[in-house]
Structures are given as C-alpha cells and as structure tokens.
Amino acid sequence: MKSPQVSISDIAREFGVSPSTVSRALKNHPEISEATCRRIQEYARKVNYRPNVIALGLKQQKSFTIGVVIPEIVHHFFSSVISGIEEVAYGQGYRVIICQSNEDYHREVINVAALTDHRVDGILLSISKSTRDHAHLRRLVEQEIPVVFMDRASPEIDSDRVLTNDFEGARMVVSHLLKTGRRNIIHLAGPQHLCVGRERYRGYVEALQEHGVEEREEWVLKCDTPARVKQLGSKLLSLITEADAIFAVNDFTAVAAMRLLQDHGYEVPGQIAVAGFGDDPIASVVHPALTTVEQRGYDIGKEAARMLIQRLSGEPAKEFRTKVFPAFLKVRASG
Amino acid sequence: MKSPQVSISDIAREFGVSPSTVSRALKNHPEISEATCRRIQEYARKVNYRPNVIALGLKQQKSFTIGVVIPEIVHHFFSSVISGIEEVAYGQGYRVIICQSNEDYHREVINVAALTDHRVDGILLSISKSTRDHAHLRRLVEQEIPVVFMDRASPEIDSDRVLTNDFEGARMVVSHLLKTGRRNIIHLAGPQHLCVGRERYRGYVEALQEHGVEEREEWVLKCDTPARVKQLGSKLLSLITEADAIFAVNDFTAVAAMRLLQDHGYEVPGQIAVAGFGDDPIASVVHPALTTVEQRGYDIGKEAARMLIQRLSGEPAKEFRTKVFPAFLKVRASG
C-alpha cells in the first residue's frame, strides 16, 4: 500500500499530454481548455499531487527557506523568539531551519556556512558571546543574503535589526531599586562587546546619575552566568557587605546570586535587593519572586521574520530599519 | 563588492572546459589529469565555490533535511530534544527544519504536509495532545517517509520510537511519597489517550498497589496545565483536606498546585507533599524545591536523530526499534 510522491510528468503520462500542459492546467492558465484543466486538477487531487518545492527552488533560484542562528534554544527567550519566527514564516509559505551556536564563534561560522550552502533566502541571527570577528557576516552581505539581527546585533554590519530597549529597561529597574532606597548597587554585567551587555550597563549608569549616586567601578563585575557567580562567590560575598542591591544582566545570574546570598544567611530583599533582566519563567517562581524586566521574545521573533520576508519579497531595497521593542518593568518581591 | 554564489558552470567557463570536467575534477576523479584537478580545485577554493545543495537534492532525490514536529518549543523538555537532534543531525550533514503544533491537531496535520512538500527525508515527531486521528501519520508510512516518534508516540503506527520510562519514573516517585509515609495521594493526570499520560498514571497505580494502598478514583484528576489547576481550584482544595500528597503529570502543573496550596495556607511539604515529572528548570528553583523525575530530552533527541539517520542511510529496512531511556528520581524538599 505504498503511494510515492507523484510528479507532473506522471500526471502528463496518465493523460497523454505534455508536462507543460499539466503545469499550466494546475494553474488555470487561460490557454488550457476548461475541460482539460478540470480533468487534470481532479486527478491531481485524487492522487494527492504536491509540487516539488526543491525543483521549484532550483528553477526560481529561491528556496523559500529562512535560516536562524541563535546561541541556545533551551533559553526561554530564544525559544520564544523562534516560536515567533515560526509563526509568521509558516504563515507566509516559508520554512525555517534552525542552528545553534552554543555561544561558540566557530560554531556560528559553520552554521552560517551551512545555511548559505543550503541556499536559504535570508538569515535571522543573534550573535554568540564569543563572536568578535564578523567576517562571516560581512560575507553574507557580499553574497547579498539579507540578514536581520535579533537582540544581539553586530555593530559593524549595516542591516535590519530588531532589539529590546535594553538601555531603558535597565534604567527603569535600577531606578526602581534606587527609588526604594537602595544606594549601593552591584551590577553583574554581560560582555561589553555585545550591545545587549553594553546597553544594560549604560542604563545602570544612567539611573545612578539620575539619582545622583556615584558609580563605583569595583561594583561592576563581568559576570553573566550562574557558573560565573559560583566562580566569583567569595569576591561577591566580600563586596556584598557594603552593598544593598544587585542588578544582574539576566535572570539566571540574578537567581544564582540570590541563592548564593541566601545560602550565606542574607535576607532578600530585607538586606539585599536583587533584580534581573528578561523575565524568564524562573523569575516568577523563585523565592522571593524576582524583580526583572520583561523582554518579549515572541514579538521580536515575529517582527524579525516579518522584516526579513518583506525584504525577500523583492521590494526595491529600502533603507535598513531598526525596530526597538519597549521593555517592561516587573516589580516582584525580590527588590 | 558583491560576489554571488558561483556554480560549476561558472568555473567551467573560466577554464574553457565542460561542467562535467569540473564536477569530476572537484572529486579527484581518476580520469581527470592531476594538473587540471589542481588548477580547478585551487580556483574553486579561491572563489569559495560551494555545491548547490538544492540541485544536488533534485538530482539525488534526497533533501538531506529532516523535519521535526513538536508541540511547543518553549518547553524546556522539547527545546532540549531539539538541541539533541540538532547536535547529531548537523554532524551528519543533515539540516533540520522545525514546526510546532502548539498542541493543535490541525496544525500538526498542516505541518506534516508542509514537511513532505519540502521533501524531507524523514520526520521526528511528538504528537499533540489534541491528536486523535492518525491518518496524516499513516500517510507518511504510505509515502515511505521514515518517522521516529519521540516521547509521545502513536500507538497505531508501527515505527521507531524513543521514549522515557514514564511508567517506572512515576512508580518511583509515587513510591517515594509512599515510603515517606504519605498514603492519600492525588494524581493530576495527563490525557489518557497519550502514552505518556497513561504510563505515568499506570506507574502511580502500580506504586499504590505495591504499598497496599487502595486506589481511589476520585483522586485522579484530569489536569495537566497550570490553567487547569486554576480552573479546578476549589475542587482541588476540597479534595486536599483529606489528602497528604499530590503527584502531577508534569512540573508546571505540580508547581501551580503547590502555589495554590501555599496561597491557601497549606505547608509544603509539612502538610502536603508535592511531586512533579520532567525536572524542568523551575523544579529546582521553586520554594520548596520540587521533587520530580528527570527526563533527558537532550538524549532522547540525539537518539531519535541517530535512529532516523541510520534508517535513511539506506541500510536494508530493519525491524522497528523502541528505545526507552530510564527516568531518574530527583528527591527535593517538596516531598
């Protein structure tokens, strides 16, 4: 009971006509008689004819595929982004193929190459933490493959980008800490070569200035993972004796820091307030619930896919656009 | 400064030879002179020639693509599965294209059709909660497209499958509750038409029997989402007056139930023990940390991809295999 995929030629043979006739009949081409159209379409339905997208791609020099490169699928933010991309892409007849860089530069390069090998029509990308050389991205531009950056954009490549207002988000949450009386705020910062890390740091600084609090360099630590929190454990614990709040560049780090403090007898938010960034599901579930900044991955993914597909739709190359989504302060129990 | 993709014919023109010569030269075919091979390969490297995978696919009737259909990417378990799939697939020269059903039957059908339209070589699939008709899967078998089920398998389709030992996991965790003195255990159960839900329920029953505890029908509730917990709120609260433990079919539901109880003054685990299934990141982060069963999505994804690719490698169709991964009890503070 097998029924392999049937091709246009198969149908043509069945009716003793040429493949071109079948091709046209299926599209109700005016030069094909109504009767023929009907007969062929009926038969095509019956045998469940489905056009071969690969052959179509070869012919039209288009794969109807968009490639996605992200650091890690397992992070809620990125899986939301993908979910958003998927939603609009499939709606427009595009499929999406996904690669992870695992925050590894080399992997990212390989992935981009694999995607271009597969002749994707465009690429949606979030650069990895370890990416400093952007030659592979420049190559994309040369090959005229449209790219839309999501969240983590390359500063040196001119392209479309969809971002969160990281600066404002960070400013808001730090401002909130300051308003509730905190003055000595440690910042667990992300890599400063990524706009995300830089912008959040800038927001932190801005909030301090607005409130007339002097920035203390030794209170900004390069620390953006739970593992790094563990590594820096004693340093953090010694710093904390003078501090009354922590603002971490992401929720995982914030939670890890909170755990560390709690394990050492500190009370959150009693003695130390803690805030994160991203509004990961864990934020609302830890104890105390984490004050953080909501970042809508789903919307970012949707918008990025929309921008890319629009550019693929052959409209005369417009200027590159940057869409910035607002960030939302989520005040919870931790600070 | 553009450099569009170069084809074999482009290279052929450059050297005044035929495309066939170039094709062979690139593969070090013995019938091509060494000198020619060298010159052509050198040039190909210089202009960064990359074979057109689409054309290759057309020719070889193979797309080197595997399709994945899962309920929801944003769930940690499924994103881990994808991560595993991705890991082995890319290593073997396959790319993966991902679809979500969002637990919707109709979406699942559409997705499967989209994947076959794109002539994927095989499909990795977890059926959605609302899927009861399996005709779309039967069609895959008819079209001779290999399928490997992951976690949620179709009982009526004979195919490869990669599962977690849900029965044993559930039995272990319920057994653990019983050993710590709980006797009146409510089960928040998943859909019984899915093997996952059924097996976990069976494990629950088995543990009760082993400990000589009688099963009470009214203590098994069809409830597998936080939303459903909220819906059933009052019913649950009335039941709980007689119970001393809850075993939920997944961690989200367990956490939601725990929250509900805590909000109503119950102490976990003092008065009521709570256990979940899956070991989602939130399990270790809630307060008290959730006792649960670890389920290794990453391994499942890797194994499923391996099984599929092996079947695609043209080895004479062996018997279908079912690989069952063990489940691991994670005892934490909640019970």
Added chain:
DNA sequence: GTTTTTTCCGCAAACGTTTGCGTATAGAAT
C-alpha cells in the same frame, strides 16, 4: 474555398549537478 483568427497545446531550454558513454589526441606497439 481561401484566408485569418482563435484555441489549445507541445517543444525545448533553463536552474546546478552527476554520470554513462562516446571520442579526440597522443603515444606505443606492430
């Protein structure tokens, strides 16, 4: 009855690649 128009369809090329087979050139053997 001839010419023109219309209707309906087929041929062939193209997309990029692979591959069986045919063949020109050169050198070697006779």
Added chain:
DNA sequence: ATTCTATACGCAAACGTTTGCGGAAAAAAC
C-alpha cells in the same frame, strides 16, 4: 605506416518545474 591502448575530456540525459515561442487544428471571416 597502420593498429592498438591509454589518457583526458565532452555530450547529453536526468531530477521536477516553469515559460517563451512556435504551430496544428478548428472556428470564424471573407
């Protein structure tokens, strides 16, 4: 000088589809 044998390469078909152009047959106009 003729025949043979390698050597090194080209031709063409195929994968499934689309599309410009050409053309046979039928209908319409004269």
